[in-house]
Amino acid sequence: MTNLPLLSVLVLLPVIAALWVLLAPGGEDARAANARVTALVVTGLEFALAVVLWLSFDIASPDFQFVERVDLFAPFLSWHLGIDGIALMLIVLSTFLMPLCILASWQSISRRVPEYMAAFLLMETLMLGVFAAQDLFLFYLFFEGGLIPMYLIIGIWGGARRIYASYKFFLYTLLGSVLMLLAMIYMVSVAHTTDIRALLTFDFDPAVQPWLWLAFFASFAVKMPMWPVHTWLPDAHVEAPTAGSVILAGVLLKLGGYGFVRFSLPMFPEASVDLVWLVAVFSVVAVVYTSLVALVQSDMKKLIAYSSVAHMAFVTAGLFVFNRQGIEGSIVMMLSHGLVSGALFLCVGVIYDRLHTREIAAYGGLANTMPRYALFFLMFTMASIGLPGTSGFVAEFLVLLGTFSGSTWLALGMTTGIILGAAYMLYLYRRVVFGTTDKPDVLAMPDLSGRELAILLPIALAVLWMGIYPESFLAPLRAPTGAILARLHPVAAPPQVPVKPGRPVLPGSAGR
Amino acid sequence: MIALQTLYASVHLASVETILAAGVLVLLMIGVFRGDRSLVPLTWGTVALLVLAGIHLPIVPAHGATAFGGLYIGDAFSTFFKVIILAGAAVSMVLALPYLREAATGRFEYPILLTLSALGMCLMVSAGDLLTLYVGLELQSLAAYVLAAFHRNEPRSSEAGLKYFVLGALASGILLYGISLVYGFTGTTSFTALHGLVRGTGLADLGTLIGLVFILSGIAFKVSAVPFHMWTPDVYEGAPTPVAAFFAGAPKAAAMAMLLRVAVGAFGGMAADWQQIVTFVSIASMLLGAVGAIGQGNVKRLLAYSSINNVGFALIGLAAATREGLTGVVFYMAVYVVMTLGSFLAVLAMRTADGRPVETMASLAGLSRSRPGLAAAFAVFMFSLAGIPPLLGFWPKFSVFQAAIDAHLYTLAIVGVLASVVSAFYYLRVIMTLYFAEPAPAFAPAESRTNTVLLGAAAIFCSPVGMLAITPLVAAAGRAAASLL
Numbered sequence: 001m002t003n004l005p006l007l008s009v010l011v012l013l014p015v016i017a018a019l020w021v022l023l024a025p026g027g028e029d030a031r032a033a034n035a036r037v038t039a040l041v042v043t044g045l046e047f048a049l050a051v052v053l054w055l056s057f058d059i060a061s062p063d064f065q066f067v068e069r070v071d072l073f074a075p076f077l078s079w080h081l082g083i084d085g086i087a088l089m090l091i092v093l094s095t096f097l098m099p100l101c102i103l104a105s106w107q108s109i110s111r112r113v114p115e116y117m118a119a120f121l122l123m124e125t126l127m128l129g130v131f132a133a134q135d136l137f138l139f140y141l142f143f144e145g146g147l148i149p150m151y152l153i154i155g156i157w158g159g160a161r162r163i164y165a166s167y168k169f170f171l172y173t174l175l176g177s178v179l180m181l182l183a184m185i186y187m188v189s190v191a192h193t194t195d196i197r198a199l200l201t202f203d204f205d206p207a208v209q210p211w212l213w214l215a216f217f218a219s220f221a222v223k224m225p226m227w228p229v230h231t232w233l234p235d236a237h238v239e240a241p242t243a244g245s246v247i248l249a250g251v252l253l254k255l256g257g258y259g260f261v262r263f264s265l266p267m268f269p270e271a272s273v274d275l276v277w278l279v280a281v282f283s284v285v286a287v288v289y290t291s292l293v294a295l296v297q298s299d300m301k302k303l304i305a306y307s308s309v310a311h312m313a314f315v316t317a318g319l320f321v322f323n324r325q326g327i328e329g330s331i332v333m334m335l336s337h338g339l340v341s342g343a344l345f346l347c348v349g350v351i352y353d354r355l356h357t358r359e360i361a362a363y364g365g366l367a368n369t370m371p372r373y374a375l376f377f378l379m380f381t382m383a384s385i386g387l388p389g390t391s392g393f394v395a396e397f398l399v400l401l402g403t404f405s406g407s408t409w410l411a412l413g414m415t416t417g418i419i420l421g422a423a424y425m426l427y428l429y430r431r432v433v434f435g436t437t438d439k440p441d442v443l444a445m446p447d448l449s450g451r452e453l454a455i456l457l458p459i460a461l462a463v464l465w466m467g468i469y470p471e472s473f474l475a476p477l478r479a480p481t482g483a484i485l486a487r488l489h490p491v492a493a494p495p496q497v498p499v500k501p502g503r504p505v506l507p508g509s510a511g512r
Numbered sequence: 513m514i515a516l517q518t519l520y521a522s523v524h525l526a527s528v529e530t531i532l533a534a535g536v537l538v539l540l541m542i543g544v545f546r547g548d549r550s551l552v553p554l555t556w557g558t559v560a561l562l563v564l565a566g567i568h569l570p571i572v573p574a575h576g577a578t579a580f581g582g583l584y585i586g587d588a589f590s591t592f593f594k595v596i597i598l599a600g601a602a603v604s605m606v607l608a609l610p611y612l613r614e615a616a617t618g619r620f621e622y623p624i625l626l627t628l629s630a631l632g633m634c635l636m637v638s639a640g641d642l643l644t645l646y647v648g649l650e651l652q653s654l655a656a657y658v659l660a661a662f663h664r665n666e667p668r669s670s671e672a673g674l675k676y677f678v679l680g681a682l683a684s685g686i687l688l689y690g691i692s693l694v695y696g697f698t699g700t701t702s703f704t705a706l707h708g709l710v711r712g713t714g715l716a717d718l719g720t721l722i723g724l725v726f727i728l729s730g731i732a733f734k735v736s737a738v739p740f741h742m743w744t745p746d747v748y749e750g751a752p753t754p755v756a757a758f759f760a761g762a763p764k765a766a767a768m769a770m771l772l773r774v775a776v777g778a779f780g781g782m783a784a785d786w787q788q789i790v791t792f793v794s795i796a797s798m799l800l801g802a803v804g805a806i807g808q809g810n811v812k813r814l815l816a817y818s819s820i821n822n823v824g825f826a827l828i829g830l831a832a833a834t835r836e837g838l839t840g841v842v843f844y845m846a847v848y849v850v851m852t853l854g855s856f857l858a859v860l861a862m863r864t865a866d867g868r869p870v871e872t873m874a875s876l877a878g879l880s881r882s883r884p885g886l887a888a889a890f891a892v893f894m895f896s897l898a899g900i901p902p903l904l905g906f907w908p909k910f911s912v913f914q915a916a917i918d919a920h921l922y923t924l925a926i927v928g929v930l931a932s933v934v935s936a937f938y939y940l941r942v943i944m945t946l947y948f949a950e951p952a953p954a955f956a957p958a959e960s961r962t963n964t965v966l967l968g969a970a971a972i973f974c975s976p977v978g979m980l981a982i983t984p985l986v987a988a989a990g991r992a993a994a995s996l997l
Contacts, residue, residue: 073982076907115880137910141901148895151940155948163948167940174900174936178929181910185917185925 005068005437007081007132010049010091011125017042018121021114032113036106039117043098046124050095057088062479064134075195077137081168084483085476086331087131088260090254092225093338094127097250100455101243104346107451108242108353109157116157119149120243122502127251131258136184138193143219144177150244150252158239165232165239172232176222183215187267199267200487206270213271215502216264217278218319224256226316230309237305238358243351245301249308250342254334257315261331265319266487272320274492279320280410283382287417294424299356300348303428304341307384310417311337317414318399322488326402327481328474329395335473336383336391336466343459347373351432351451354445360428365437370447374433376456381429383463385422391466518896522579525586526638527568528594532631535561536624543620551612551620555605558623562630569594576995578640582702591907592842592992593637593769596826600762600849601630603966608754608859610960612746614867622662625688626758629655632892633766639774642691644771649687649734652763653680659758672750679733679743687730689802693723703778717782724779728789731774734767737827741820745804748816753869756812757856760819764852765845768826772838775830776996783833783985790831791924797824798931805938810871811859814938815852818897821935822848825899828921828928829912837915838993842909843986847974854970855893857963861886863956876942880953886958887946889971896974898939899932904978912987 021035057065064082071078083091101120109116112366125503126149129142147170175506188194191202204212222229234254236247264271294306311333318330350373351366352358367374386397396418404411437443448456466473518931523530543554569591576587605623612622628651635648657680695701697719698709710720733740748756788836801821808814826848829840842854861883862876864867880887896905909932916925958964972978 073979075986076982115884139905144900145902148900152947153945155944163944166944166948167937169938170940171933175933178933179926182913182917182922182925182929185910185914189914189918232592260585 001349003073006049006053007066007083007098008079010046010053010095011081011128011132013042013046013049014042014121014124018118018125019294021121022118024114030362032110035114035117036102039102039121039420040099041502042121043095043102043124046128047095047099050092053083054088054092054511057083057471057476059085059476062423062483067134069134074247077135079130080138080195082134082137082197083132084480085478086258086480088476089331089335090131090251090258090506091128091253091472093335094124094251096458097246097338097342098124100342100346100459101246103451103455104246104349105243105374108349110154116153119153120247123149123153123247126257127255130255136188136196136199138194139196140177140181140184143259144174144181146255147173150248151457153242153244154236155243157241160239161235162239163236164398166248168232172229173219173222176219176229179215180219183212187212196262200483204268209268209271210274212371213264213268213275216259216268217275220256220259221258221282222256224253224312224316225309226282226312228282230290231284233309234302234305237308237345238299238301242345245345245349246342249304249345250338253308253312254338257312257319257330257334260316260319261327261484265322265327266484269488269491272488273322276320276322279316283313283317283320284410284413285363286310287414288420291420292356293418295420295427299303299361300360300428300432301345302358303360303424304344304348307421307424308337310421310443310496311341311384313417314396314399314414318402321402321406321410322485323402323405323483324485325398326406328477329398329400329402331477331481332391332428332466332470332473333395333399336395336463339459339463340380340383340390341393341464342458343376343463344384346455346459347380350448350456353443355441358505360431362439363442364439365435365442366433366434366445369443369445372448372453376448376460377433378429380463381425383467385425388416389467391463391470392472393467400480464465518623522584523614525570525572525579525628526584527575528565529631529634529638531565531568532561532627532634535564535633536627539627540624543624546620548620551622552609552671554620557621558605559602561627562598562605566595566598576630578704582704583641583644584638585703586638588988588995589732589769589773589842590638591991592988593765593845594634596765596846596849597630597633597637597762597833600765600853601626601633601758603853604754604758606862607757607853607860607963607966608752610963611752611754611860611869619662622659623712625655625659625662629659629758630762633762636766637769639770639773640703642703642774642778645774646684646688646691650684650769652766653684653734656680656759656763659755660747662755665750668750669752669803672747675750676743676747682731683730683740685735686726690723690726690728690730693726694720697723702772706778707780710779721782721785723744724782724786725789727773727774728786730927731767731771732793735764735771735823735825736816736820737793738800739793739822741797741800744820745808745813745816747817748812749810749871753856753860753871755810756815757853757860760815760852760856761849764819764823768823768841772830772841772996776833776838780997787831787833790827791921794824794827795924795927796833797821797827798928799824799934802931802938805935806940806941809873811862811873811876811942812871814873815855815859818855818939819821819852821931822852822897824931825909825912825928827917828924830923831924832912832915832919832921834915834919835990835997836918837912838996839986839990840908840915841910842989842992843911846985846989847904847908850970850973851893853894854889854967854974855897857967857970858886858890858893860963861955861958861967864953865871865956867956872941873945875952876945878946879955880947881951882954886955886967889967890946891943892971892974894939894942898936899938902976904976904977904981907979907982 067082069080070265126146133139151170290306290309315330318326383392386392572586630653632648639645657677660676663669736744803819826844829837898904899906899909
């Protein structure tokens with residue numbers, strides 16, 4: 001078991017499955033059935049592998065574990081994998097969401113099923129690769145490669161304005177990434193290594209750091225997305241199929257936050273401290289502005305998309321206060337948001353499959369006809385608001401604790417966002433679920449099916465677990481966070497030099 | 513006796529050219545006597561000839577050697593490019609067969625002209641003297657002019673041939689004038705002598721510099737770099753598709769090799785001067801290639817702008833003028849030839865149900881439904897040309913950017929990546945048409961098994977699987993670049 005290259009298997013298994021799904025022979029229906037089953041089995045297997053990884057992971061160590069290295073693509077890069085606690089948690093999140101996405105697309109996708117499943121499997125390979133990469137350019141390869149399947153998913157299976165949305169998604173994120181690529185090339189040319197672990201301890205010239213930091217920022221801020229470069233997200237979400245939205249919100253948005261944690265903070269500590277104002281301003285504007293925008297949306301998916309931007313602002317705010325609560329809270333926020341916003345998109349998908357509209361006004365009074373659905377939707381709404389007992393509370397509380405000790409004003413801005421967040425989510429819930437309706441098509445909607453229950457229940461349990469006993473998720477983060485803080489500490493908080501009382505020196509005694 | 517021995521040694525070193533020259537004359541005789549029905553055997557005969565020539569490539573010693581009193585150079589650099597040229601010519605020959613039979617121009621001269629052109633290219637990359645270079649270039653070009661007009665019943669093809677000839681002749685004239693200026697001011701046309709003489713300072717070098725500018729302009733025409741790119745879209749569009757495939761592949765690589773040899777091998781002392789020119793040409797080509805392609809509705813024109821764009825990227829490596837940069841250019845051309853030949857193979861498969869070739873973007877709509885394999889290959893080439901990792905096409909761009917950053921050419925690198933984002937737009941447009949649009953009338957089924965195999969092989973090479981070729985390819989490119997310096 002120990003000799004098995006677990007990470008390589010984890011990363012490469014989906015892409016092999018994708019090839020099989022594409023090339024499998026048979027008629028259209030047989031291929032579709034084969035694709036669905038293969039995708040579900042493989043993603044389930046991936047989750048099992050991720051759990052094995054979690055169980056055999058040494059939580060106490062801040063080092064990268066399960067390291068594998070083959071110099072396959074010299075001189076440019078090597079196949080070099082390894083994970084720390086942060087990457088581990090994100091891998092678990094991704095593999096957890098994946099089978100649920102496949103299940104969510106079981107019936108709603110009837111067109112070109114093998115291609116769809118293959119795109120999702122390819123997506124999984126690329127996402128896991130991003131978290132597992134230990135080589136700078138291998139990271140970039142996975143990071144940018146993810147654009148291809150997502151572009152196809154939005155463009156082929158998306159809604160009416162899918163072509164516009166797919167272009168916008170691709171070109172926005174590409175523009176950010178290429179600048180990061182140049183910064184990476186520069187870093188490698190200075191440090192003479194592509195090994196991320198070595199780069200983590202390399203001290204870049206403080207004069208160059210701001211430029212490198214900004215180049216990485218361009219990429220991660222778009223991916224995150226941060227205000228004012230967030231505009232691709234609502235478009236992409238609205239047009240993507242349900243499962244596409246889940247992956248987009250659940251995992252792809254985490255790539256930006258992961259990038260900040262992995263690269264910006266520990267590799268450019270000086271620049272991070274110098275440019276913290278930029279992040280703080282963007283975060284506060286984002287959280288207030290996008291919450292207000294979310295308040296007036298008439299499209300459910302768009303509303304949740306804007307709420308994602310607001311939640312991601314919590315992540316950036318928490319990361320750049322340079323203390324333990326902030327960073328750990330941000331990562332928990334990423335995990336929690338991955339679950340909750342994924343679940344919310346799935347909830348929208350459930351009623352979209354029945355009525356084929358995302359207009360809030362088309363619904364109402366679902367509590368009467370779909371009580372089970374109303375219960376789950378309520379729970380995820382509360383988790384999004386941050387009600388104690390749910391994962392959202394742990395995340396928001398930690399981030400606020402962190403920001404408060406960093407800057408009271410920042411904490412004030414972020415708290416405003418929480419209040420607005422409660423407003424738009426409750427407003428959404430009231431319009432969709434409460435009240436009475438006389439619309440015959442809404443009244444005729446059946447409650448959750450067994451399949452839909454099987455999708456939502458695991459997420460609900462995970463949300464509660466994270467809310468009631470967050471230690472399981474915080475423990476693996478502790479050691480890597482400590483390592484990041486150790487890099488930041490000399491810069492962020494100059495150590496107080498203790499004043500030592502000196503002994504008086506008698507004149508004339510100095511020479512002795 | 514001694515003279516005879518040196519002559520033999522020279523001929524021996526130039527085995528590839530000797531074999532090609534002798535073989536093509538024999539094949540021409542066969543063609544003349546047997547007529548057009550010999551097209552198929554002649555085609556395979558020339559492929560065999562190219563393979564035979566390729567077998568003799570290892571004759572060249574690893575450390576390099578000269579022949580014919582320095583007129584001819586055989587080194588790792590020329591060998592690397594000759595592999596590309598011979599392979600590119602052979603593939604262009606084979607892929608044309610169905611088209612030639614179909615379009616009723618099944619004339620036997622096609623393989624002969626192509627081989628003559630390949631012979632010219634081999635001379636170009638092995639040139640050790642400005643005059644050898646010129647002779648090789650003219651041999652290549654004259655054959656190419658005829659090829660462009662090969663479909664002589666179609667006005668578009670004749671127009672392409674005429675346009676190519678007039679502009680090409682002008683470029684040759686400029687090149688020759690530059691050569692005469694350089695000869696006038698330095699008294700030599702030999703690369704080795706020039707490398708020792710030209711130092712970029714002093715009055716005499718001003719005249720040399722003007723000569724160099726003329727020479728570079730002439731070569732820029734051949735690699736279709738801005739501002740000498742105007743012929744490219746028209747010729748690609750007008751020439752028969754297999755001919756356009758040929759033009760976009762091997763001759764581009766050969767002309768680029770010639771540019772490297774002249775710039776680094778002969779005028780290495782004036783690097784500071786030509787670096788400015790190359791930087792400008794590179795930026796202009798990247799931007800114009802990216803912007804010009806956006807409005808194109810014809811796939812061949814789009815590929816023409818794509819080739820302008822790609823040449824711009826490759827020139828970044830030359831602008832860096834370091835060993836890494838040259839390695840990057842050499843690596844770039846190798847991958848580029850495969851990508852572009854693959855794209856043209858896909859274009860060749862675009863035929864309506866009654867067998868008529870079509871070239872419009874609109875006819876590609878929804879191809880992923882009717883021909884999923886072809887559409888997937890097309891998409892691989894487009895993503896690869898756009899330089900999106902993990903496709904192989906990303907890595908040549910990566911290597912030239914790396915060279916530019918190492919040489920502190922930050923502006924060039926930033927303009928380059930921004931141009932690559934703009935160019936991604938039109939590559940995406942092709943993929944959008946293939947995958948997102950409602951299906952247009954289906955194409956005729958694939959007719960040639962050979963072409964399908966070639967297409968599949970090229971697609972696999974450009975896919976992430978091709979990344980396994982990085983290590984050997986970059987090592988060979990590195991050796992080639994090292995032999996140049």
